[in-house]
Amino acid sequence: MMNNDFFNKVAYIIEKARTYVGRTADLTMCITYFEIGRMIVEEEQGGNIRAEYGKGLLNELSIYLTKKLGRGFSLTNLKNAKKFYLTYMQPIQQSLTAEFKKSQLLTDFFAEPQKGQALTDLFKVSWTHYVVLMRIENADERSFYELEAANNQWTVDELKRQYNSSLYERLALSRDKVEVMRLAKEGQTIEKPRDMLKNPLVLEFLNMAEDSIYSETDLESAIILKLQKFLLELGKGFLFESRQKRFSFDEKSFFVDLVFYNRLLQCYVLIDLKTSELKHQDLGQMQMYVNYFDRYVRKDFEKPTVGILLCREKNDNIVELTLPEDSNIYASEYSLYLPEKNLLQQKLSEWITEFEEVQSLLNGESMESDQYHKK
Numbered sequence: 001m002m003n004n005d006f007f008n009k010v011a012y013i014i015e016k017a018r019t020y021v022g023r024t025a026d027l028t029m030c031i032t033y034f035e036i037g038r039m040i041v042e043e044e045q046g047g048n049i050r051a052e053y054g055k056g057l058l059n060e061l062s063i064y065l066t067k068k069l070g071r072g073f074s075l076t077n078l079k080n081a082k083k084f085y086l087t088y089m090q091p092i093q094q095s096l097t098a099e100f101k102k103s104q105l106l107t108d109f110f111a112e113p114q115k116g117q118a119l120t121d122l123f124k125v126s127w128t129h130y131v132v133l134m135r136i137e138n139a140d141e142r143s144f145y146e147l148e149a150a151n152n153q154w155t156v157d158e159l160k161r162q163y164n165s166s167l168y169e170r171l172a173l174s175r176d177k178v179e180v181m182r183l184a185k186e187g188q189t190i191e192k193p194r195d196m197l198k199n200p201l202v203l204e205f206l207n208m209a210e211d212s213i214y215s216e217t218d219l220e221s222a223i224i225l226k227l228q229k230f231l232l233e234l235g236k237g238f239l240f241e242s243r244q245k246r247f248s249f250d251e252k253s254f255f256v257d258l259v260f261y262n263r264l265l266q267c268y269v270l271i272d273l274k275t276s277e278l279k280h281q282d283l284g285q286m287q288m289y290v291n292y293f294d295r296y297v298r299k300d301f302e303k304p305t306v307g308i309l310l311c312r313e314k315n316d317n318i319v320e321l322t323l324p325e326d327s328n329i330y331a332s333e334y335s336l337y338l339p340e341k342n343l344l345q346q347k348l349s350e351w352i353t354e355f356e357e358v359q360s361l362l363n364g365e366s367m368e369s370d371q372y373h374k375k
Contacts, residue, residue, distance in 0.1 A: 030123035030130065033077070034092070037085025040078065058082075080131055087134050091143075092122050124150035132159055140184035141168045147187035158232070165202040165233075169344035174199050190236050190264040193306045193328055198235070200333040201310060205229045210336045216273045220244075220257055223273075237264035245270075247292055256289050267303040268293050274311035278331055280322045282309055286329050310334050 040058070058078050065073035123130075129149055136142040145168065149159045171188060174197045182189065189195060206222040208214060223230050224243055231238050238260050245256040258271040270289050274282055286307040293305040307329040314331045323329055 026126040027123055029127040033081040033084055033127060034088065034123075036078065037081035037083070038089070040082045041085055080134070083134050084130060087142075088130075091139075095122055126156075128156050129154075129159055132156060132163070136163070143184045144168050144187060151187055152236070164338050164341070165204070166339050166341045166344045167198070169341070169348050170198040170200065170202075170339075172348050173344070188236060190262070193265065193267070194330065196235055196262065196265075196269070196306070197308075197330055197332055198233075200335040200339065201233060202335050202338060203230070203233065204336060204338050205233075206336065208336050214275065216257070216275050219273050219275060223258070234260070237262045238269070239263060241268075247296075249292070254289070254292075262306075265303055265306075266301070268298065268305045270305060270307045272307070272309050274309060276311075277313040278309055278311040278315065278318065280318055282311075283319065283322045283329060283331070287323075287327075290329060304328050306330070308332060 058075055062073055062075045062078055124146055133142055133146055205226050208222055241259040241261055243258055245259045246253055256270050257273045260269040262269050272286055286309055290305045290307040298305055309331045314333055319331050
């Protein structure tokens with residue numbers, strides 16, 4: 001008779017060991033390339049090397065290392081190592097303890113497991129991830145994607161997809177300025193229903209043409225077929241329960257397009273799909289769905305149900321006029337193609353500038369009021 005418990009324990013040990021070996025290899029590669037980059041920069045700066053000569057130095061170093069140590073030291077990799085050091089030099093130096101600062105090289109701590117363990121906090125993802133992250137010029141945005149990739153164990157392809165879909169900008173535009181600053185330091189945090197929203201929600205993975213004619217049923221079916229990717233786009237903590245969830249009262253039946261549960265907020269999340277412009281009747285219908293779940297489905301320990309209308313086009317004025325200020329219902333547009341990142345970045349920059357001007361004006365009025373009362 002097979003001992004499944006024993007087999008599972010053995011499998012767990014192997015999987016844990018593989019994870020550790022993989023993480024150790026990633027960390028070793030990051031530290032090695034960081035130090036190579038530092039040595040290249042210091043050699044160039046110390047010798048006051050001209051750009052042409054510096055390029056020759058990297059060429060010769062690549063040839064030498066490849067001949068002596070084998071693959072992994074191409075000219076491209078050495079250029080990336082230099083850029084890696086220049087990009088992460090400041091944040092890593094700020095994170096180092098006094099003991100590390102006394103060391104000439106981070107690699108010196110490989111032989112000291114206790115200190116070497118602290119290095120894992122410096123490099124959160126693999127070298128391949130950092131090659132992608134280095135292309136992001138904005139330091140706050142780069143920090144956000146590094147945290148999200150580490151916390152959610154994104155593959156390199158998923159990191160590229162999230163960056164190309166402008167996840168940082170879409171989340172930032174859904175928050176106030178204080179919470180935008182938190183994105184860079186903490187990544188995406190889910191503390192209240194609004195934290196779940198992205199505007200727009202990007203569904204390019206459905207492979208539906210933007211100019212094609214499709215129904216809400218077509219859109220729903222496409223989402224179900226690509227449910228895993230849809231869950232990733234929704235964000236953290238989502239669990240899928242059902243599609244076309246049926247409930248009845250007064251001898252009439254109603255159907256919610258998609259029902260999810262968010263384990264972080266401990267609440268049901270109802271999603272209704274609209275392939276046209278959002279109308280006030282749609283908001284009223286969602287309010288009825290939310291009320292039903294709150295009164296007949298939700299348990300005492302669970303938080304109030306959240307309703308999200310995913311629509312092709314929304315009018316913020318209609319949403320604000322139709323719903324009370326404390327409503328748990330939200331409207332978010334969706335897009336069937338990746339948004340133009342430069343346009344979103346410009347919009348975010350304008351939004352932050354406008355916010356700062358308003359704050360400055362309010363602070364000025366407050367100071368004038370204080371001076372008036374003092375008189």
